[in-house]
Amino acid sequence: MGCDIITVSGDTKFVHLAWQTSEQELSAVKYQMGADPTGKLARMFGVWLEDAGVPLRGTFLISPDGTLMNTEINFLNMGRNIDEMMRKFKANMYLAKKATEGCPAKWKEEGDVTLKPSAKMVGKVHEALANDGNPA
Amino acid sequence: MSTETIQVGQAVPDFALETYNPATGDFDEVSIEKQKSEGRWTALFFYPADFTFV
Numbered sequence: 001m002g003c004d005i006i007t008v009s010g011d012t013k014f015v016h017l018a019w020q021t022s023e024q025e026l027s028a029v030k031y032q033m034g035a036d037p038t039g040k041l042a043r044m045f046g047v048w049l050e051d052a053g054v055p056l057r058g059t060f061l062i063s064p065d066g067t068l069m070n071t072e073i074n075f076l077n078m079g080r081n082i083d084e085m086m087r088k089f090k091a092n093m094y095l096a097k098k099a100t101e102g103c104p105a106k107w108k109e110e111g112d113v114t115l116k117p118s119a120k121m122v123g124k125v126h127e128a129l130a131n132d133g134n135p136a
Numbered sequence: 137m138s139t140e141t142i143q144v145g146q147a148v149p150d151f152a153l154e155t156y157n158p159a160t161g162d163f164d165e166v167s168i169e170k171q172k173s174e175g176r177w178t179a180l181f182f183y184p185a186d187f188t189f190v
Contacts, residue, residue, distance in 0.1 A: 003177035006166055008153065011186040013163050016156035019186040026158075032166050034153035034180075041151055046141035047182050055182040062178040066168055068142050076184055085179075093177060 003061075003089055008034040008041060010054055047073060059085060061092055069096075104129060 011019070016033035020026045034041075039055065042048035047058035057080060061070040069092045074080060091103040094110055101114040104125075113133045115121065121128060124135035142148055152167035171178045 003179050004166075004171065005179045005181060006153070006155070007181045007183060009183050009185050013154045013156040015186050017163075020156065020158050023187075030159045032155040032157050032159075032164060034155045034166060036153060041153065041180075042182055044140075044142060044149065044151070045180070045182070052184075054184040057184070058180070058182040060180040060182075062148050062168065062171070062180070064172060064175040064177055066148050066172045068144050068146055068148050071144055080181075089177075089179065 001086070001089065002093060005031040006034050007031060008036050008055070010037055010039055010042070011035060012037055045071075061089055063092070063096060 009016075013033070013035045016035065020029055020033065036042055036055070039048040039053070042055035042058075045058055045060055047056040048054075049056060054076075056076060057074040057078065059070075059072045059080060060068060063069050070088050072080070072085070072088070087108055090109055091107055095101065095103060098114070100116055102117060104113065104115055106112070106129075107114065113129060115125065115128055115133055118135075120135045127136040128134055148168055150167070150169050152165055152169070155164045155166050156162075157164040168178065
């Protein structure tokens with residue numbers, strides 16, 4: 001999908017190797033597994049739990065120019081939903097190419113209705129959503 | 137050591153991480169500088185620890 005996924009925990013690269021090669025559930029994993037043993041990177045993103053010494057389940061999307069575009073932070077016991085993540089990733093990657101457009105709440109993929117904020121749009125979002133993005 | 141937290145819309149400071157790369161079965165490194173120089177999007181997935189449920 002044009003995005004490099006890097007997983008990060010406080011474990012070292014040696015532990016990542018041991019886990020990935022011993023756990024059959026991870027046998028198909030191809031993404032880089034990053035080591036942040038001091039929590040320096042996790043602190044930068046505000047997900048390091050100082051008392052527990054582990055990071056929260058944080059997801060961060062960074063554009064090719066190095067800008068943080070999206071974040072989602074779940075507590076330790078809440079797993080991530082890949083469909084939720086993919087929608088937000090796709091929307092951000094689409095908007096990077098279409099700077100004048102906005103993705104409404106129901107946007108799922110390229111081709112879905114987008115909105116172009118303008119004076120004509122004011123008070124007419126409902127009509128625009130029903131009319132291929134054009135305020136009636 | 138405290139580092140200021142980044143907000144959405146802000147530039148991510150340069151960072152590099154040692155990695156294990158399952159695609160090659162070898163150790164590797166990733167850096168935001170390299171991702172930028174290659175014009176690539178990056179998604180960081182933090183999780184609590186290896187050898188726990190995913």
